[in-house]
Amino acid sequence: MRHLLLALCLAILAQPALAQDTDLRPMETKETSRGWEAVGRLDIDRSGFCTAALISETTILTAAHCLFDDQGARIPPDRFTFLAGLRDGRAAAIRAVIRATPHPDYVHHGTRARNDAVSVDLAVLELDRPIRLPSLAPYTVGGAPTRDVPLTVVSYARDRANVASLQKTxxxxxxxxxxxxMTCAADFGASGAPVFATADGIAHIVAVLSAKGEADGAAVSLAATVAGTLDTVLTAHRDGQAPLVSPGPRFTSSGARNDTGAKFVRP
Structure with missing residues (x-):
């Protein structure tokens, strides 16, 4: 991967530069939001938010770093609220969270990611009650995206917190x-947003938005792929495993990965 300067965020993502694809369109009507209603805003103790998506009647998927506060402490599950399909102050369904599980290998650091943080930046949260509405069908997951497959992102973010925006391509x-x-746009609040690829007319979640950064002078965003990784999170959630520290790829003292030359920096 080319040289990167990346900013990992806690429930927020920094502003995108103009080099990113920025064709974001707010889904302000029932018609424009059709098929995307199972994406929702994940409120955090009424002080911030991420984006999350329904992957079963009782489970939502987001970024692992959304589960930690600015000091690196875990946020209790009862401080999260999922507002599915939120549009102009009204949600199709509102659920409390009773349990949250980050990837077992995710390690949260205050100023620098000294582990392969983005690749395991996935978490699942268990809702207090199932969501069983025809318009809120859970999304399935797909394989890792490739360069020849266009992606779609649905997210909430700063200045568009009350209505989801669609970046179609x-x-x-x-x-x-x-x-x-990716060239996908990222902004404050978009952490955890589902990245979709469409096959046979069906949108599958293939990655979760994790960070933004800069590559060769251009703004980019990073996402953790779900193929082969989400299963680990679901197993840990099912078994009630506590997070584990994994050696992962080694970093230099400056925070640069030996194998990529990437620097991960939290704001």
Missing amino acids: CHVLDAISHVVM
Whole structure:
């Protein structure tokens, strides 16, 4: 992967530069949001939010770093609220969260990601009650995205917190070790947003938005792919496993990965 300067965020993502694809369209009507209602805003203790998506009647998927506060402490599950299909202050369904599980190998650091943070930046949260509405069918997951497959992202973010925005087309620029670098736009609040690829007319979640950064002077975003990784999170959630520290790829003292030259920096 080309040289990167990346900013990992806690429930937020930094502003995109103009080099990113930025054809974001707010889904302000029932018609424009059709098929995307199972994406929702994940409120965090009424002080911030991420984006999340329904993957079963009782489970939502988001980024692992959304589960931690600015000091690196785990946020209790009862401080999260999922507002599915939120549009102009009204949600199709509102659920509390009773349990949250990050990827067992995810390690949260205050200023620098000293582990392969993006590649395991996935978490699942269990809702207090199932969501069983025809318009809120859970999404299935798909294989890792490739450069020739256009991507779609649905997210909430700063200045568009009350209505989801659709970026119909963005693309993979590069990929390494369960991380894809993309032209997809990222902004405050878009952490955890589902990245979709469409096959046979059906949208499948293929990655989760994790970070933004810069590559060769252009703004980019990074996402953790779900293929082969989400199963680990679901197993940990089912078994009630506590997070484990995994050696992962080694970093230099400056935070640069030996094998990619990437620097991960939290704001």
